[in-house]
Structures are given as C-alpha cells and as structure tokens.
Amino acid sequence: MINDQARNRTDEDVALLDYYDAEDIKMVRLDDAKKPVDPEWQIRRLALKQHKEWVMQGGNVGLQCGEVSGWFSGTDLDWAESRAMAPKFLPATLLGAKGQEAPSQYFYRSEGLGYAKFTGLDNSEIISVKASNNGAGHQIVVAPSVHQVKGPYRFVGGYNPAAIASVDKDELRHRVGMLAVASLIARHLPDLGRHNLAMALAGYMLRNGESEAAVLLMLVAAWEYRGAPREGLRDLENLVRDTAAKLRRNERATGGRALEELVPGMPAKIARFLGWEKADLNDGIPKIQVNNRHLRDLTADALKALEGANNPPEVFVRAGSLVRVREDEHGTPQIQPMELNHVRGRLARVADFVKVSKQGDKFVETKVSPPELVVKDVMALSSWPFPALEAVVESPILRPNGSVCAAPGYDPETRLFYRPLPGFECPEIPAEPSQRQIRAAMDLINEAVGEFPYADKASAANTLALVLTSLIRQAIDGPTPLGLVDAPQAGTGKTLLAEIVAVVGTGRAGEMLGASRDDEEWRKAITAKLVGGSTLVIVDNVEGRLHAPSLARALTSRTWTDRVLGRSEVATVKQRATWAATGNNISLGGDLARRCYWIRLDAKQSRPWQRKGFKHPDLTAWAREKRGELVAAVLTLARAWYAAGRPKGEGVPRLGSFEAWSETIGGILAFAGVSGFLDNLEELYDKADESSSEWEGFLEEWWRQRGDDPITGKALTKLITEEKSLKDALPSDLSEALDKGEGSFTRRLGKALAKRAGTRFGDKGWHVSEAGEERRAKLWQVQDSSGECEFVSFVSSYNPSASKKSCDSDTESGGQNTKNRSEGAETNSQNSQTHTETTMHEERF
Template identity: 30%
Template sequence: MWTTESPSAVVESTPPEVIDGASMATAVVEVTSDVAPTSTGVEQRAAAVTILTNDNGNLTKTFFLDEGGTVQKQAAAKLVYGRYQVRHAPDLDALNTILDSLVPTQAVTYGRPVTAEGVVVAQSVKGPSAGAITRTRENFQFGEDAGVLMLDYDPPKDQVAFSPSELLQTVRGCYGVLNKVAMLWRASASSGVNGRGITGQRIYLIVSKASEIPRIGKVIFDRLWLAGFGYYALSKSGQLLERAPIDPSVWKPEGLDFAAKPVLNNGITRASYESEITGDDLLDAAQVQELTAAEIVELKAIKSAARAAMTPHVQTAKEEYIKKVAPMMAEQLKRLNVDADSAAISVMLDRATAQRTLMGNFPLLTAERKWVTVGAVLDNPDKWHGTRFADPLEPEVDGRVAWVNLRSGGKPYLYSHLHHGTKYRLERAPALIEVTAGELPRMVDSMALLLKKTGQMYERAGVMVRVNEEGKIVQAIATWMKVFVHRHCRFEQFNERKKEMVVAECPQGVINGLLANAAQTRMPRLTAVRDVPTMDASGRVIAAPGYDEQSGLLLISEQFSKWPAIRKAPSVSDLGTALQTLWKPFQQFPYVSAADKSVVLAAVLTAAVRCCLRTAPGFGFSATAPGTGKTLLAQCIGALYDGTAPAVSAPITHEEEWQKSLFSSALAGAGTLLFDNAEHAIESASLCAVTTAPAIKGRVLGESREAEAEHRLLVLATGNGLQLVGDLNRRFFTCRLDAQVDSSKVAGRQFDLEPLGYCLQNRLAMITAALTLIQGYVNAGFPAVCDGLASMDDWNKLVRSTIVWLAQQGVTKGFVDPKVALLRDSANDPEAAALAGVLEMAKATFGRNGKFTVAELIKRSAGTEGWADLLRDIAGDQRGVDARRLGQWLLKREGRISNRLSIKRAGLNRTKTVLWGISEA
C-alpha cells in the first residue's frame, strides 16, 4: 500500500544451517543432453534448465515466527551478482533430480542463455565484468529444442486448495491433448509450513519446442476458462484481475522458478511431499491448436458474465482504496510542494482506478525511490522518456515494474506490468497562454514549445504532421489543430469591461503560424512509422517504443515486452533456426536458380530494416506464365514491411506521372509500393532516383510550393517476362520464377502453406529472425565479404553483406550473393543491347574518330540490313525514324560505356547542328 517512506526488502541474515550456495554448486546432478525417443514418434531433445546461484543471499523464501507466534514469510534477496549454468533434462525424472538438488541460494529459469555458463548481474549494476549478462529477454530465450513448461498453481485467497489429484485432473480435463502427456507434480515452497498442508503447487511438462511455451500456456489458460475454472480477482485498488488455476505470467524465458526448499527459522517445520510423475508422452507443440472461432465467442461471453457479476465488488473495493490511500497521497504531495485538497485527490484516484488516467499532480515513484508528479514528467520528456517507475496504484510492490512512453506518437502513457499489464494515460492540466494583441510571435513560440512536449506532433517535408490511430502519417490541418490546441492549452484574455482575465479562443493567427512554419518550430523530424523492431545501418537494434531521434523513426507498441529480444551474439545454431523461421513461407515458390532465391532473401531482410536505410534497391518478380506466384511473393514481402498486404497498382507509363505518384507516396510516409503485372518495359528516371536517393522533390498538392520529402519506400514490381530499362537494371534485383508445367496448369497449383496468411500471422517472429541473421554479421564486426554497390552503401553493408557472410558460415546453403542476379539481368538488358548496337553501327560507319549528326546516322543506316530496324525500334514512328526522338535517346545515354565504347557530343557543325562522336575506353 502507499507509504510516505521508501519501502525496502532486504534479507537480514542467512540462517547458520544454510550451506553456502557456492559450495553447493557441485551438488547439482549433471544430466546428459542426448536425444530421447518418445511414444508419440516426436524426437525429443533435452530441455534446457538454467540454474542461477545468487552471491548475495537466498533465492528462496524464508519462514519464521514473529513475537506473537504467527508464521511470517520473508521475500528472497534480489539477484544482483551471481552465476548461471545450463543443465539438460531429457525427461521429467532428470528435471526432478535437478530441482531436488537446488540449495536456498539457487533458482532456475527455463530460458537458455547464449553460453552454457557465466556471470549474471542485475540491470542496475554499472560497469559489470566482461562477459557478464543480465537476466533479461535479450540474453535468455526459448529455443527451437524441447523446453520446460511450468504451470504454477496458487489457490484463491480464503478458498480450499485443490489436492494434487484434483489439480492434475483439472488441467488434463480442460484439453484432450493433455490426457496422456507426462506431468511432474511438485509442492511449492509454501506448502506444508507449520501444518498448513498443501497450498501452492507446480506441474511441469516437457514440450517439443520451447519457443511455443508462451502460446501453449495461453491455450491451456483459455481452455481452463472454457471448462469453468476461470474467475476474476480484485487488486488492492479495485482492478479486475483475470485468473484461472494456473498463473499466465510465468511463461517467460527470463522468469525465475523458486523451486528450492525454503529456509526455516526458529522452530518452523515443513511437511515433506514426494513429487509424482504421471503420463508418458511428450507434449507435441504441433498438436496444441488455437481456439476455434466459436470457442473464442464462447470465451468472450463467459468473461463478460464474470465481469458483470463482479461490478458491485469493484466499486466497493475502489471506494475503500481511495479512502485509505488519499491521506498518504496528500502527505506525499505536500512533500513535493503541490497543493491539492482532499476533493482533488479523490478525483485523481478515481480517474486512475476507473479510467486508467493519471492527472498532472498524480505522484509517481521512480526506480530510485524518488517521487515526481506526472506533470513534471510530461514537462521534461527528454529526461523521463523510457524511465522505469513503480506501479502507480501499488508503488510498494516493485520499483521497476512500469515504464513511461512520452514519444509514442499518440497520447503519452505509463505501462505497468503488475497484474499482467495495465496502460495508464498521462494527462496534464491545460497550460495557460495569455492572448495579447500584437504578440502573435510570442504566442506561436509558446504554443510550438507545448506541442513539442506532447510528443504527438512532427515535421515532415516542411509541414506539421501527426500519426493517426492506424499508425499513418497525416498532415495537420487547421480545423484539427484548433481542437488539439484547446485540449492542451487554456487561453485567457483581459476583459476591459469586467477588468479581469476571461477564457478566450485560440487566435486563428496562432494556428496559421504553427502550420505555416512547421520547420522553424523545430518539431521532431519524422522519417517513418513502424510497429516492429528494426535496425539501423550501424547495426543498432531499435526496439524501444517511441520516437528514435537518431533515425527519425517512430516505433509504436502498446506492450513492448511482448517483442522477442534479438541476441547480441547469435550462435550458428541460432542463425540456422532463424533462417528456418524466416524462409518457411517462401520455400515453395518455383525459383529458377539460387540467385533468384537469394534475391527473395535479400528482399525479406530489406523489409526488416528498410525504414532505417537511406537508400535501398527495388525488387522485381518475373514469371514465365500467369499464376506462378509472382504477385503473391511480392505481397508477402510487402506484408512483412507494412503489417498488411500491400495494395497493387499498374505501372505508370509517363515520367511526369511517375514523379507525382512517387512524391505523394513519400510525402504520406508510405511503406511498400507494388507495381503489378507490367505488360511493357518499365522505364523511369524518377523510379531510378527513388532507389538511390533518400528524398524526393515535388510540388505539394494544393499548395504553390515545392518540398523535399524524405522517404523509406520499398519498391516492388512484377510481370510476366518483366523488363526493366536502362539504369533500373542496376537498381532492381529481379527474382525469376518458373513453375515448369504447362501454362494451362500453372493456376491450378496449390501451396501446402498459405504464404501471405503465414507472413501476416507470424510477422513479428519473422522480423525477429531477419534481425537475428543480420545481428550475426554485425556481431562478427562487419567483415568485408563483398565489393561495393554504387549509391546503396548502407543496404550493401547491412543486407547483401549479411547474405554473403551467412553463406561463408555455412548457414545459407543453396543461396549466393544476390548480385549474381543483378549482373545476369544487366547483361540481358534490352536497353544495353540497343546501345551496344548503335555504338557498333556508328563506329563501323563513321570510324573511331568520325563525327556525325543524328540525320546522317539515320541516312547511313538505311542501306544496311538490321541497322534501320534497330533505329526504328528506338525512335521509330509511322513515317520512319524520328530524328528528334533519336537525338534525345542519345543524349540520355551520353558517356555510358558498352563494350569499351561510348558516344559523346563533339561540338556543332556549320549549321549549328549537334555533332556526335564515338570514344573508346
């Protein structure tokens, strides 16, 4: 509950009968990691069990009698410095042996660290020893081998606990898949203390795939609700807490299982309970299916009825909480020099408990045990963004359980992980701005400063923009801005008649000034909005939700803790697993060669990091017949980038339209552009520029000004026999597909796995896998494994180099340098062939040092078989070869080398007509 003093929980002493954890480390039984066969036919690899030994106290509970003879429980010491060691359990007997061997200074976790043993420290430790890791999801992860699923049972308060047989029957009975699965039952540390009998209990299962543990646990939890065992409990502040016989918060790879026996002091006794193993089979993760649509509807109805039944109890609990906490909050605010009467405090607590809103004077407790108001936090976002806090309603529980996001792109919020997670909106009292005639610049500057602090306004291409609820970049318009301003500011103006300040409306000039001078107001520059982790060109992983100033990226996430961490030093095994995860939906497409597979891998990796790369190539998908899967393949890649299947549009035929379309897409912050089923060769200078320039210039629609819009576009194009003209061939990597069946049968082919649906459903896992592959190359130190790629340095460094490096490590067998496809397609470029033909024709006709006009070139070609046809293909019309069009064609290709030859202007003749000549490199 609320206190005015900083709470502390420190273990005061270690009982003399407890053996030091360091000396007991050798007591842990070594278990082999051989593959074990199972009756289900699923090959089971040993499950990882990581033992952590604390250097500064017990990691198990301590029980003692107080002066009144009542049993008291002391929490475990915090693990600040310690050691970890990975063991392996091929079966539940081995797991039980490991758990039995734990001493009070030890606990276990079922996530696996990068190395088999080492030093572990708390995140608060500054300057840890080399190689030390923190117990975070970045360093402990569920892998693809077998893993331990722990089901934690604690009986509801004031209710009789299940017996072991009742608990096992309840769990098995909720889902038929669990009927014969092997389960290990163990009593918790609290059971049997001073005659209490069995209370808390654990059930352990070994599942075939550890990475599936969170999903499987959630399925079991939901099915317990469907079986009638779910209920709602009340927190101290009157919040409804979703509960079932098992705790859904324990399925974390970094979470601790305090499985060691408790420490018993001054006469405390504890009954001993034998563990029990029932069932035979490994839990095959593939057999655990998600709830059906009908079951989901049924579950929602059950929970809705349960919430309705709790409504009267909720209100009573909130009233009691406010009554108890209000005096302590008043004392705390007084220490912060904040004036707040009892009525205002009650309103703040009511809004916090009922609406999940924390008002400006609401006090928050930092991880350093210091108090600060919400208003002070909102006033200094650079200092407080991402900071850890205690839960706002139960600050005595944990000082680091909550974090604040002031750069979310929407309303700032605090997210607390207590009770499985609650999001609180942060709101300040409106700022006061005095309206005075003739002081427009002051009011605009004041308003701009306040808007910047909200974390909801940005600048893009010189205009003020915001991010809407769908995560799209939207230009701020005057009508919206006026409403937004009044939500954050209170305007007052002196009334001559009343001789006092009265409420006023924001002057339109302030709104116009803000919108007209977006760049001068120094709002944060917004380059892109994403909702999954990513990485910049330096190899820095960006996984913290909010605005990243260095990249200009806004990363949106409601609950960032659900994002899998990226290992800093992935092993070869980790990289192989990541590739399997990433490539699964792409393996069935009919690629012509290894180079084509590699183009797709490059496109997929690009989708994971494109939002932070200044430039990146486009990707083409060419098929021999309709229905081969080229559009589906492109949509899968676009879905990984955007989170939705990208819309398709037809390729544009006029350069002016290309420029307009690309600029408007860049201005709107678009992600994927998919130009589908190109029937003609694609040629565009603007499209070339998009792949090699980080910004596009253009005229803003509806305005008489030009702007430069920074973009992070991923450009994709498809076509049957896709043709790219000129420079596009070195700026697009093209994948070729060939089903090698009769064209009439292509459309009838079916995939064993629906690729697009899989990508959408497993996008986060696939992005994580892509970043893991790149992180492997980054951790190796960015070794120079390939040559450069003009105008695409960042992409070449992060994506192409990763693929080449992975091939060198033996991870990506069957893949090659994607540049192989680039060189192949450049050699087959019809544009390059035409240029080579003209150069050879001119050289043969006029000699190496000869000079000629366009008209002379056309005239001399007429008498040579094949040459006239070549020029007609380039610049022909109904009347023959158009000299003006041919001249423009030559001008665009001036200086380009083909077969060591190039064409260049050589001055003017006597009639002021341009002369051309052939140069040899």
C-alpha cells in the same frame, strides 16, 4: 426450478450449516435466482433446523453480511479481469468459487465496512462488496448452493473459518477500489496508443494523491493481464516514475482531460472507485490571454504550450513543415502535413485561450478558440522545437548500431515512429543469438518463402535479402536497390512473394504502384509515396520494358526533392523506402539494370498456378498469423551478425551506389550460412543489355553507310528512311517513334543521340559524338574506340614552374630562399599521379 445438482445434497453439504451457525453467521434461504424467499429476512433469524430442511429439499443458502454476522463480509468478483488480478490486490483469506472457474469470492471480517458496488463503463458489475454498516443487510451465496450455469459453490481448500482474515475497513475498501480500477483499465486497454493512455492514467491518479507504488501496481497488473512483454512493463515503470518526478518539480504532465479524451467516462469511474472526494482533471494546461498582448508574446506562449504537451511526441517536423501521424480508414499509418485547422485544433487541446475583460471591480475570463492569427504565426516560424520525423514503420526498429527498439512510439535515435498493427506481438529478440536460435529462425523464414520455384540459388538468397531489407532498411546508411521479381509467365507466384514480403515487413498488403510509361507520372507517384512516409513500395505487374529515370533517381537518392502535388511548395524528404517490382520477363531500360537485384521464379510448367502440395495453401493468412514470429526470426539473423562484430561476407559482390546495403545484407546472409547472394548479377546485366546490342548494331550500320562523316539529325532521318538496312538496325524504341512520323522522330532521334553521346557500345567501343554545327543544327558522327584510351589525371595539369617562379620572386624581394619547397615533380616516384615520365596512355583501368 431446482436443478438436478441441487437435489443431490449430502450430509456433508448439510454439515456446513452447522459451521455457519457455530460462527454465529446468519443464514438466509434463497431460491434458484439467488433471491431471499423469506419476508423480512434482514431482521428475522430462522432456526438451524429450518435451514437444513430447506437445503435437503434442494434450496440454496446465503450468508448475511455485516454487523449481524460479526462483521462478516464477502467481496464478489464478477469480471474475469478482477478474478485474475485479485491476488495482487486483496489480502489472503478464505476463498470461494463457482464450479471450476477461478476464485470469485473473498471472505473477510471488517468492522464498519459498508456495501459498495463497482460497475464498468457499460454499467456491468465488476465487483460488489457484500457488507452492511447501516442495519440493513446484504447476503452472499455460498456452498452448498448451486449456480444454475456454473455449478456448485465451493470453498477453495474447504471451509475453514480460521482462514478468514480480519482487515481494516478503509484498507480493504481501497484495495478493492484499486482492483476495480485495474480491471477497468485492462478491459479498455487498446492494442495501440498504450503509451498515451499510461501517461494520462499516471498523471491523473498521481495528481489526485495516489502513491507512485499504488499507481504502478494498478497499471502493471492491467498491462500484464493483457500480455504486455517485459520491455513494455519496463517502459511503463519508467513512465510512472518520470511522471511522478515531473509533478514533484511542478512540471506539466497529462492527466484527467487527456484520459477523458482517450476513454470517455473513465476518469469519473476511477475517482469513485478510489474514493476521491473531488477529482482534479487538470492536466497542467496553461492559460493564454489573447487580448491586449503583442502577437510575438502570444505566439511564444502558444509554441511553449505545444512543446510542453508534446511528450510523447505527436507533432513533428518533416520537409520543413509541421506534420503528425494519422491512420487512414484501413488503419494504415500515414505522415500528414498539419494545416491551419490541424494546428488550431491541437492548440485548443493543449492550452486554454481566454479573453480578459473588466466588469465592475472584477476581471472576468471568457473562453475563446485559438486566434487564427496566432495559429498562422506559429506555422510561419522558421523553426520549431519539435522532433524530426523521417518515416513511420510497423515493425520493431533495428538501429544502425544493431540494437532493437521494440517500444511503440517515436524513437529519437532513428527519427522513426513505430506504429504496430493492433494485436501485433513480437517475441523477444535475443541479444546474442545462439546457433540453435539462428537455425530455428532460418527454418521459420524458409517456411514462409521456401516453396517458391526459384530459378537458381541466387534468386533464393536474394529473396531473403528482400525480406531482410524490408525489416532492417532503417539501419542501412545509404540507398537500397530494387528487388526485381520476374518469371517467364503469369501464375508463378511473383505477386504472392511480394505480398508475403509486405505482410512480414508491415503487417498488411504492400502499397502497389502501377508502372507508367510516362516519367512525369512516375515522378508524381514517387513523390506522393515518399512524402506520405511509405517504407515499402511495390511496382506490380510490369508489362514488358521498365524504363523510368525518376525511379532510377529515387533508388540512388538519400533524399527526394519535388513539388508537392496540389500545393505550391517544394518538399525534401529522406528516401527510406524498400523497393520491389514484379512482372513477366521484365526488360530494364536506362540505368535501372545496375540499380536492381534479380529474383527469378520459374515453375517449369505450362500452368504454374495449378501447382499443389504446399505446406500452407493459404500462405498469406499463415504469414499474417505468424507475423510476430517471422519478424523476430528475421531480426534474430540481423542481431546475430551485429553481435558477432559485423563480419564481412566473403565473396559478396560489390554493388556500386549500394555499398552499405550489399555489405550489411551480404554479411548477415553469409553469417547465417546462406550463399548465392547477388551471384546472378551478370545474368541480369546481360539480360538488360539488349538495348546496348541494338545500339551497337545501329551505330555499326551507320558507320558502314557514312563512316565518321558528320551528319545532322534531319539528314540522318532521311538516310534512315531511304536505307532499309539502317532502318532495320534502329533500336526498338526509335523504330516505334519512326512509325509515328518523321517530324516527331527527328526530335526523338536528337534526344536519343544526345543522351548517349560518349557511351561506348560493343567491343569496338562504337559511340556517337557531337561534331559541330551546320546552319545552327547539331552535327553527329560515329567513331570507334579501338585505339588507346587516354585519361587525364589531376597532376597532368600541374605546372611546377609556377610555384618556383613565386619562390624566386620571394627571394629577390628579400624573402627567405625557399628553393627546396619545390624543385619540380618527382622523377623516381612510382606514383602515376606525380611521375612526370609516365605517359598518358599508361594510365588505364
């Protein structure tokens, strides 16, 4: 059916036929489906008048390509990728287009050029070269024809036959092939794993004779089409050059085999597009003979093959074992210990194992799988030539020197593997951010976390500290404390705040850890998280008291050592995680208080979950959408501080055991103009000190009952049950234990006293201490510390006469008199460590 646009032909449209005829280009009458309507159209030539009448009736017209039209040809670009990238590959010439889309037709004169069709992995047409060198013919639709969907055909800038370029057929064929290759790569370029694909592509095409410049042109065009940042393009250029240099040195480089594994079918397509007679799929894979050889030699060859193929690194060493990075079913990257089958599979991909046998006068190779004995021997080695892996991160890496690693893959400087989520793009982070850029970064971060109901300025500043920590944790040389997010009631936004921190830091919901009441369960859970490489752990919905010695130990540890669950081995891994906990009115037990910083939320409403008027009602979805910009904003603040020389933040509290963290985070916040960081520490300590008050009251009541008379645990249990005032003064955890029975309570009481022996409580310094034994049972007594405290210094145990006697002995035995070496301690020094006239009680805090 002829459409309305085709019926409305003008004299100008018809005049185009005169130009075609003048150029001796043969025309073909076409129907709406772009099919020739005349029988034997390839050999018959109609009069110009017949074509004009056809066009005026609304018919379409095509131009026959090949020798019959003076070697006129048309290159028809079907894929959007090929249309977008064509100017990078095809010579400038007369262009045609359909409707308002980008030019899709490139017209040339190329003597001897034949027809060619380039199809994708799904057999859809990428490009077709409409030409003929065999006496047949192919036609290409041109103006004034009308495409049924896209609209009228047109010449870009009008029809100008002088603009039609003459190009050598071999050159044009190769350029079109390169464009088809770039289009195919661009369509199948993944969001993750581009580095591996680039190495395989470069190795494959370079090994098969493509020039370094041609390979770089194809890869860069595909990467640019998919929006690769400048850093990614620079890395791509370096990769192509490095691969070319390896091949010149006859070193191993990945190629066709690796490419076939990554994108099945692509090597064959590339070979056809680029006109290779026979494609070399060799990746430089070594061949290892397995029979009639010593195990040590087989193992050495296998290890060499693994090492040679480990660029970029895929096999790592962690906690004394071989590991690899894998993804679970949710796309979350994990560090997985490599077991026998993992190593065997890897060996099968990096080397060809063969058994050689003699058959007659010939030696025949039989392909075999890597022998299990060799695999076990490789795994049993005391060391391996593979890089160490400490963690997998999902955001650009801020190194300790302040530089940013934004290239996915392994970073040897930090021993981290950067594995971003598919589709994640981070804007370029300025090396020296301006005040305007810092302000813009703060505004965007405030949009993400600024509408939570913070109880005070310190809580708001500490929230920014938690966000910063999640992204720059790997640049901090030392442990980091736990961000404690609590509120007076449910629905205030604690979990949402933790989720936003996780989305910014990792791109996904945080790894939630349940708060167990059993420290053994805590230990197992922490081990599982750290061995798996978790970098952000959130303890969610803590109910009541948070008391976990294993968690306290993990927070101040640089490394974590524990037995791996389900395996008879002990693992030691770096502790590089960021920690947070959420709950309502959390009370802290044990040593956790001094290992936390506080984020207090308080909406001051009975139903805080009903609050309205937020700028982003679905804050999590907004944060996911803006994650790249949020990450760049946080790292901009960090870069600004590093660029300024890492100035110290004035008045930043010093947090013991976390000095590097408080100095780094406090410095960044102060430089960005954020005040209040850690200003609520005293309130947190006071809140966490409730158990100390209970013990102070209990020991004071004990003193009233017994004074400093020693007593056994069993006798003290009996006294507690008999004296109501002492029972009422029991700390809450011991009171609960007493309700379960006196037998278990006595053991629990003994452990509690031993744990707190020497710990001072209250202004009087009440404390419990051991006072000997009675019938093999420990005696305990209560004392106060109201008297003067005495401290023992190292010098207090120093005996100057010992060295003097030694000197006198040397002199008497004929040695040189060395009296001046030691005349006793200094008597006029003001140094309390060497002044013998300083009394012990004067050495105080």
